[in-house]
Amino acid sequence: METFISNIIRIMSHYGHVFLLEGVAYTLLLSLIAVAGGSVLGALFAFGKRGKIAPLRILINALVEIVRGTPLLLQLYAGVFILPRLIPALNELPDIVSVSVVLIINSAAYVSEVIRSGIQAVDIGQTEAARSLGLSERTTMWNVVLPQAVKNILPALGNEFITVIKETSLASTFYVGDLMTSYLKVRGNTFLTLECLTIVGILYFILTFTLSKLLAAAERRMKHA
Amino acid sequence: MLDICNIYKDFGSLKVLKGVSAHVEKGEVISLIGVSGSGKSTLLRCMNLLETPTFGEVWMEGKLLTQPDPYLHPEIIRASKTFEKLKAAGLADEDAIQKIKKEDLLHEKHGAEGKEYVRLMKEFYAANHLDANLARQKMGMVFQQFNLFNNLSVKDNITLAPVKIGTAKLKQALREGQKTTETKESIKAAAEKKAMELLTRIGLADKADSFPASLSGGQKQRIAIIRALAMEPDVMLFDEPTSALDPEMVGEVLDLIKELAKSGMTMVVVTHEMGFAREVSDRVLFVDEGYIKEEGTPEEIFRNPKDARLKDFLSKVL
Numbered sequence: 001m002e003t004f005i006s007n008i009i010r011i012m013s014h015y016g017h018v019f020l021l022e023g024v025a026y027t028l029l030l031s032l033i034a035v036a037g038g039s040v041l042g043a044l045f046a047f048g049k050r051g052k053i054a055p056l057r058i059l060i061n062a063l064v065e066i067v068r069g070t071p072l073l074l075q076l077y078a079g080v081f082i083l084p085r086l087i088p089a090l091n092e093l094p095d096i097v098s099v100s101v102v103l104i105i106n107s108a109a110y111v112s113e114v115i116r117s118g119i120q121a122v123d124i125g126q127t128e129a130a131r132s133l134g135l136s137e138r139t140t141m142w143n144v145v146l147p148q149a150v151k152n153i154l155p156a157l158g159n160e161f162i163t164v165i166k167e168t169s170l171a172s173t174f175y176v177g178d179l180m181t182s183y184l185k186v187r188g189n190t191f192l193t194l195e196c197l198t199i200v201g202i203l204y205f206i207l208t209f210t211l212s213k214l215l216a217a218a219e220r221r222m223k224h225a
Numbered sequence: 226m227l228d229i230c231n232i233y234k235d236f237g238s239l240k241v242l243k244g245v246s247a248h249v250e251k252g253e254v255i256s257l258i259g260v261s262g263s264g265k266s267t268l269l270r271c272m273n274l275l276e277t278p279t280f281g282e283v284w285m286e287g288k289l290l291t292q293p294d295p296y297l298h299p300e301i302i303r304a305s306k307t308f309e310k311l312k313a314a315g316l317a318d319e320d321a322i323q324k325i326k327k328e329d330l331l332h333e334k335h336g337a338e339g340k341e342y343v344r345l346m347k348e349f350y351a352a353n354h355l356d357a358n359l360a361r362q363k364m365g366m367v368f369q370q371f372n373l374f375n376n377l378s379v380k381d382n383i384t385l386a387p388v389k390i391g392t393a394k395l396k397q398a399l400r401e402g403q404k405t406t407e408t409k410e411s412i413k414a415a416a417e418k419k420a421m422e423l424l425t426r427i428g429l430a431d432k433a434d435s436f437p438a439s440l441s442g443g444q445k446q447r448i449a450i451i452r453a454l455a456m457e458p459d460v461m462l463f464d465e466p467t468s469a470l471d472p473e474m475v476g477e478v479l480d481l482i483k484e485l486a487k488s489g490m491t492m493v494v495v496t497h498e499m500g501f502a503r504e505v506s507d508r509v510l511f512v513d514e515g516y517i518k519e520e521g522t523p524e525e526i527f528r529n530p531k532d533a534r535l536k537d538f539l540s541k542v543l
Contacts, residue, residue: 126372129372129449133452134359134361143385
C-alpha cells in the first residue's frame with residue numbers, strides 16, 4: 001500500500017503535466033466543443049423536427065434514432081476510419097477534428113431530444129392563451145414557451161455535459177490527447193497500470209462531481225428566479 | 226358579429242360536433258350549457274380557431290376565418306366534376322346537389338374536381354378571408370385553467386400582446402411609408418397605462434409586479450379577463466371560467482363577467498353556473514351529443530324546456 005501511494009506521488013510529480021495540462025485540458029475542451037456544438041446543432045434539429053418540412057423531419061428523426069441506437073465507439077470508428085474511405089478528402093483532417101465532429105453530432109442527437117421534451121413539457125394552455133390574443137406562432141414561441149422551456153432544458157443540458165465528459169474517454173482509442181490518452185502514455189512509460197488508472201479515475205470524478213455540484217447550485221438559483 | 230355555419234369537428238374517429246350553426250349578434254350574451262363531453266367547449270374553441278373545424282365555416286363581421294366549405298356553396302358544387310358526372314347520369318340540378326351534400330361526394334384532393342372548381346374556391350377564399358391572428362386580436366378568450374404566462378409579471382402578462390402586436394403594426398406602417406406619431410416607446414407606455422387602469426378597476430393594482438404563481442385562483446382569472454380586455458376585443462369567449470376555482474372565489478370572477486355583460490360586451494360563455502347563465506344571458510344554447518338541441522331565452526330554456534335530454538340535464542343540475 002505504501003509503495004502504491006508513493007508510486008502515485010512519484011508519477012504525479014513526473015507526469016502531472018501530462019495528466020493535467022494535456023489530459024484534463026483536452027477532455028474539457030472536447031466536452032465543451034461537443035456540448036456547445038451539440039447544443040447549437042441540437043436546437044436546429046429540435047426546430048427542424050417541429051417544422052413543416054416533411055423530408056427534413058424524416059431525415060432528422062432517422063439521424064437521431066441511428067445515433068441513439070448505436071454505440072458511440074462505433075460512431076467514432078465510422079467518423080475516423082470508414083467515412084474517409086468513402087470520401088477521400090476527409091483523409092486530410094486530423095483525427096481530433098473527426099472525433100470532435102462525431103461527438104458534436106452524437107451530442108446533438110441527445111440534446112435535440114432534451115430540447116424537444118423541454119418544449120413539450122410547457123403546458124399547452126400557455127400556447128393557447130398566447131395564440132388566443134392574436135400573437136403569432138413565432139412570438140408565442142420566443143416570448144412565452146421558450147423562456148419556460150429553458151428551465152426544463154438547462155439542468156438536462158448540464159447532465160448531458162457530464163455524460164459527454166465521461167464519453168470522451170472513448171476518443172482515446174484514436175490517441176487524441178484526452179485524459180484517457182494520457183493514461184495510455186504514462187502507463188507506457190512507467191508500466192504502473194493500477195496507479196495510473198487510479199489517478200485518471202480520481203481526475204474524472206473531480207471533474208464530474210464539481211460540475212454536478214455547480215449545476216445543482218445553478219438549478220436552485222433558477223427556481224427562485 | 227359571429228356566424229358559425231354547419232360546423233363539424235372530428236378528433237380522429239370521435240365526432241364531437243356534427244353540424245352546428247349559430248349566430249351571435251353584437252352586444253348579445255350567449256351561454257352554452259350541456260353535460261361534459263357534449264361539445265360545447267369544442268364549439269367555443271372553433272369560434273377563434275383554436276380548433277380547426279373539419280367542415281363548416283366561421284365568419285366574423287362578414288369575414289371568413291376558416292377555409293371555405295364547398296358544401297355550403299351550391300355555385301361551387303356546380304363547378305365540380307362530381308356534379309357534372311351526376312348530371313350526365315341524368316340527375317336534376319337540385320337532386321345532384323342534395324346527393325353530393327348528403328353523401329359527402331366531393332373529392333378533397335386538390336384538383337380532382339377540375340380547374341374551375343379550384344378557381345372558385347380560391348376566389349372565394351381570397352375575397353372573404355381574414356387571417357386568424359388578426360381575427361383573434363378582436364376575440365378575447367378566457368380559459369378554465371386561467372393560463373396566465375408563468376414567466377411574466379402580471380403587468381407584462383397584460384401588455385405582452387398589445388405591445389408585440391402594436392409594434393408589429395407600427396413596423397408595417399413605417400415600411401409602407403405611412404406617417405405616424407407613434408413610436409415603440411409610446412406604444413409601450415400606452416399599454417402600461419391601460420394595464421394599470423384595468424388592474425385598478427379590479428382592485429389588483431398592487432399586484433402589477435407579482436408573478437402568477439403568487440396569486441389566488443380568483444385573482445388569476447380576473448387578471449386573465451383583463452388581459453383579454455387590454456386588446457379591446459369585439460367579442461369575449463369564456464370557457465368554463467369558474468370551474469377550476471375554489472367556491473369562495475367564484476363570486477368575484479362572476480361579478481366581473483356580469484359587469485362586463487352589462488357594459489354591452491358581446492360574449493359567449495360556456496358555463497356550468499346555471500344561475501349565472503339565467504341571469505346574464507340573452508340566449509341560452511343547449512349543446513348535446515354534438516348538436517345544438519335547443520336554444521332560446523333563459524326563460525324558455527329554464528322554465529319551459531322541450532327537449533327530453535335538456536329536461537333531464539336541468540333536473541340534475543338545478
